[in-house]
Amino acid sequence: MTTIKDVAKKAGVSVATVSRFLNDSGYVSAEAAKAVTAAVEELKYELNPIARSLNTKKSNLIGLILPDITNPFFPELARAVEDVALTYGYTVVLCNSDENPEKEKNYIETLKKKYIAGFIVTSNQLDAPHYANANVPIVALDRAINEKIPTVSSNNKEGAIMGTNALLDRGCQNILFLRGPAELNPANDRWEGFMEAIQQSNAKYLVVTCPFHFTDSQKIVEQVLKENPQIDGIFASSDVSAAGALKAASLVGRHVPNELQIIGFDGVAMGEMLSPGLTTVAQDVYKMGAIATRVLIKRIENEMVEQNFYEVPVKLIIRGTTRSVGE
Incomplete structure (x- = not known):
């Protein structure tokens, strides 16, 4: 199994230089970066994600807290969140809260210990301290939590x-x-x-x-x-x-x-x-989940978020449980 020492030896740089480059945690010259990149590709080195999270205090995990996964609305939201997160290199951890504040709090505290990158939350716990004091990026989906947390909802x-x-x-x-x-x-x-x-x-x-x-x-x-x-x-x-x-x-x-x-x-x-x-x-369930995920990733990666509230339009779909107008 290839180690970081093997990469350093192949690139002709120190282990510390390789670590700084891979974890984006300090200055690395352009020449050294090029050498490390070539060595990583040649040796097919893969950075252990657990080790990375210990070094950087941040993982590529996103926590998705939903109130009831037996309601088909929420799995459809989850699908959108997962699809978009994967395209940006993030993995989603699904948590079912059953509208229970203690379960929500436990998920927050437990996943923070795993260096979770951020949370997407559907909760009715307005201004709950475990969200206000989470110290990680959060986006509210479907239901607002407080005015400081970006919200994605329908009209x-x-x-x-x-x-x-x-x-x-x-x-x-x-x-x-x-x-x-x-x-x-x-x-x-x-x-x-x-x-x-x-x-x-x-x-x-x-x-x-x-x-x-x-x-x-x-x-x-x-x-x-x-x-x-x-x-x-x-x-x-x-x-x-x-x-x-x-x-x-x-x-x-x-x-x-x-x-x-x-x-x-x-x-x-x-x-x-x-x-x-x-x-x-x-x-537009998929669009709601997709917007929430992109907003969260922007916050995780310290990019500018254009607004704090996103409202997605709705539309009427006519099927068999209603008659035609005028009947």
Whole structure:
């Protein structure tokens, strides 16, 4: 196995010079750099990443902390983060927090000991000290943490206005809005958008808080539909909740979309697999993850970050859970 001493001997320089060059930790003349580069290539020397992190106090690892990897929205985010990170030579460590502050804190502290280069975080822990005091670059994805940490998010309020108007345009007069958890900023923004749009109409509405989980959503909607048979439209704050609503409609004998129209929010691939296919307000999930990763890498590599807030547009995708306008 080739060692750093072999490289130094081949290049005709000291081991210290090779170390400075490989770890970018001090001055190396152009002549010496050229000699070391040639020796590394000829000997096919690979720097041990663990040794590198011990020397530089920085690795090529990025921590990705997500709240719930069973929700298909978050694996799609993770795929984008991993794809982009790999193109820049970084490896992603995936952490599932279950919305638990103690798990988030433990991930932060544990990975910092591994000389983690930075974190991409989806968290509802606003101004949590383990983020404010992390002393490593952090980017917030989907949900803002605090004003000092760059955030990448969708235009959630505008998307909710879009989704609500889509139901109104298709004749819905009694709309159920499945509001996400109140502690989540995106869910609150979507609720604000729904309220702004619905209050400009003559339609009646009902708001029910609903977690972003399929089974819970199905049970909640099933009960609401039994108690409120006049409901003819459902706008869910997530595609997972919308899928639960679709199952509930089937269980209570409501035909979708003839008797009941449903719109979700997220645009994950699962929506296209449902029957009928789910109409949804689609976030550009891949673009969100890609932007967050590029911003983090810029911060890791001490490059200029142009802005602190990135808002990605949304769009309405019409599928089988809604009727055509005018029907």
